[in-house]
Amino acid sequence: MDIKRSLVLLLSSYGCFLFAQEKTVDTVYVFDSQMSKVKLFHHIASITNEDAEKNSSNLSELLRFQSPVYIKENGRGAVSSPSFRGTTAQQTAFVWNGININSSFLGQGDINNIALFGYDQIGIKSGGGSVIYGSGAIGGSIHLDNSLTFNKGFHTSLFSEYASFDTYNNVVKGSYSNERLSFKVSGSHSISRNDYKVEEKGKDYTNDNGQYYNTNINIAAAYKIASRHQISWISEFFNGKQHYPVHFGNMEEQTKYHTQNIRSLISWDWNERKFSNSFKTAYTEENFQYFGNINGPETSGAAGKNYILKNDFNYFISPEWNINVIGEFQVNKGLGEGTSRIGDISRNAGSVAGLLRYFPTKDLRFEAGIKKDFVEKISSPVLFSFSGKWNVVKWYDVGLNVSRNFRAPSFNDLYWSPGGNMDLKPETSYQFELRNQFKLGNFKLMIAPFYMNIRDMIRWLPANSGFYAAFNTNRVESYGLESQLEFEKKVGKHTLRTHFGYSYTKSTDLDIQKQLMYVPFHKFTGMVDYQYDFVKVYVQGMFNGLTYTDSNEKRKDALDPYFVMNAGVNATFFKHYTVGFKVNNILNETYYTMLSYPLPERNYSVHLNISF
Numbered sequence: 001m002d003i004k005r006s007l008v009l010l011l012s013s014y015g016c017f018l019f020a021q022e023k024t025v026d027t028v029y030v031f032d033s034q035m036s037k038v039k040l041f042h043h044i045a046s047i048t049n050e051d052a053e054k055n056s057s058n059l060s061e062l063l064r065f066q067s068p069v070y071i072k073e074n075g076r077g078a079v080s081s082p083s084f085r086g087t088t089a090q091q092t093a094f095v096w097n098g099i100n101i102n103s104s105f106l107g108q109g110d111i112n113n114i115a116l117f118g119y120d121q122i123g124i125k126s127g128g129g130s131v132i133y134g135s136g137a138i139g140g141s142i143h144l145d146n147s148l149t150f151n152k153g154f155h156t157s158l159f160s161e162y163a164s165f166d167t168y169n170n171v172v173k174g175s176y177s178n179e180r181l182s183f184k185v186s187g188s189h190s191i192s193r194n195d196y197k198v199e200e201k202g203k204d205y206t207n208d209n210g211q212y213y214n215t216n217i218n219i220a221a222a223y224k225i226a227s228r229h230q231i232s233w234i235s236e237f238f239n240g241k242q243h244y245p246v247h248f249g250n251m252e253e254q255t256k257y258h259t260q261n262i263r264s265l266i267s268w269d270w271n272e273r274k275f276s277n278s279f280k281t282a283y284t285e286e287n288f289q290y291f292g293n294i295n296g297p298e299t300s301g302a303a304g305k306n307y308i309l310k311n312d313f314n315y316f317i318s319p320e321w322n323i324n325v326i327g328e329f330q331v332n333k334g335l336g337e338g339t340s341r342i343g344d345i346s347r348n349a350g351s352v353a354g355l356l357r358y359f360p361t362k363d364l365r366f367e368a369g370i371k372k373d374f375v376e377k378i379s380s381p382v383l384f385s386f387s388g389k390w391n392v393v394k395w396y397d398v399g400l401n402v403s404r405n406f407r408a409p410s411f412n413d414l415y416w417s418p419g420g421n422m423d424l425k426p427e428t429s430y431q432f433e434l435r436n437q438f439k440l441g442n443f444k445l446m447i448a449p450f451y452m453n454i455r456d457m458i459r460w461l462p463a464n465s466g467f468y469a470a471f472n473t474n475r476v477e478s479y480g481l482e483s484q485l486e487f488e489k490k491v492g493k494h495t496l497r498t499h500f501g502y503s504y505t506k507s508t509d510l511d512i513q514k515q516l517m518y519v520p521f522h523k524f525t526g527m528v529d530y531q532y533d534f535v536k537v538y539v540q541g542m543f544n545g546l547t548y549t550d551s552n553e554k555r556k557d558a559l560d561p562y563f564v565m566n567a568g569v570n571a572t573f574f575k576h577y578t579v580g581f582k583v584n585n586i587l588n589e590t591y592y593t594m595l596s597y598p599l600p601e602r603n604y605s606v607h608l609n610i611s612f
Contacts, residue, residue: 031097086507087139107410115216128405163605214240
């Protein structure tokens, strides 16, 4: 058997590189060229558009019910941040089509200012990934991926929903492709008065000044300029407005927040039998304006611009050995206005990463990676990763992941006046994970214990001068496990699909030996889908354990455990029309993910989905 034939069979067995077979290339193009390789060694939980429609309010709700991530939300639709495995929002990387899009100012992503329906698939990866996805990928990463198909002709779809609190969600998509050209456009718009009421122990809460709206547009295209060469382009435009809820009616000032984000990416992909190269140039822009009085002038604001060059070269030395070199260079610019006191700043950053993969047999694979970041005026550590996966027997797989990861200080951490600290060191972490997967008939069980040690955590603390300042202080140790149980069975016109997840997290500030704030010890999610012919019914639930809201484990200020359950039914007519009805929070539970900001009690929605 010659080398080329061995290569094609090997790649086909692993399903790893989209360039391996021309038939695959003709079918789909994924903008994140690393994703197929990452899936060889790491578990990526994928959320499709169909699953996203079950939690269509916003991305926060989707992640809350369909992932192990804890979501801290200041009221429905307001400021929202994630927590993977006992880490912070700054230690979670948001990755858009392979590009890290965490804010240069805050070092994190605001979930409710990221569109829910702008992507073909949302991926959830627990555990560190800084060697490939850069700063912030310490606790985990959230992947917002788009794809393009070829030779599929015209397709269009419309999703329209009306929900409680005068909420409207609308999404329209259109695509066309032939053998050489693929084009796709989509737009979404969400608006809500969001004035829900919550009654608890004789107290009435109304989400006053909680209205929001946002609009998102995506445009993507790919063209095969030759049999092995392809040019691709994707752009996203987001415009959002949030009014921040108040607690005391007219006694508290009403405020609001506007944001505009732009992301654009051009890629040239060259695919051969033994090697591939993906060269990307990207531009991302974030703008925000804060109004201390909704009827007054802008109080503060900032504009950030990022210029990115990235090259991903992949080469098979032999059918067993593969080398991957990734180089990236960025220019990050920021300008603060009003009370956003960071001035006019610019920072250059670059990195070089190398990964070596070894496939001794079809049941065994290894990957070792090393990376060096070069961040202007910051001393960055050398990062590493090691992963292995072994299909021990037909019913049991085991995977090992060890890595060193980091987060560079954000613009606010360094330059905010007063309080910024130019002497900050990057946060670094060491993480270990042992993933076990069992398969028995239609059942799949995954159990993954993990351990993480974070050093030089950046915190804002009171300084001697009376204001808050940024310091490298905490050492955090986090350990626990994540588990999933899946079942799927189809008999005739009956299909049953279930998915249950449980996570336990012990995340300790080693200086004071206390659990970190907003890190629940226990989280459980579950979903049961049943379909008979043209009717689908689903039930989903989420349990969240005791969650402390301060660093001293004060029980009186902690969030009590809660269980929330949703249900819905869809019916499809004439193959193209689907009508659905949902009930959220069936049990009318009063629950909080952030102190003082309850989320809605029982609420409803109806939707129409048309697809051609």
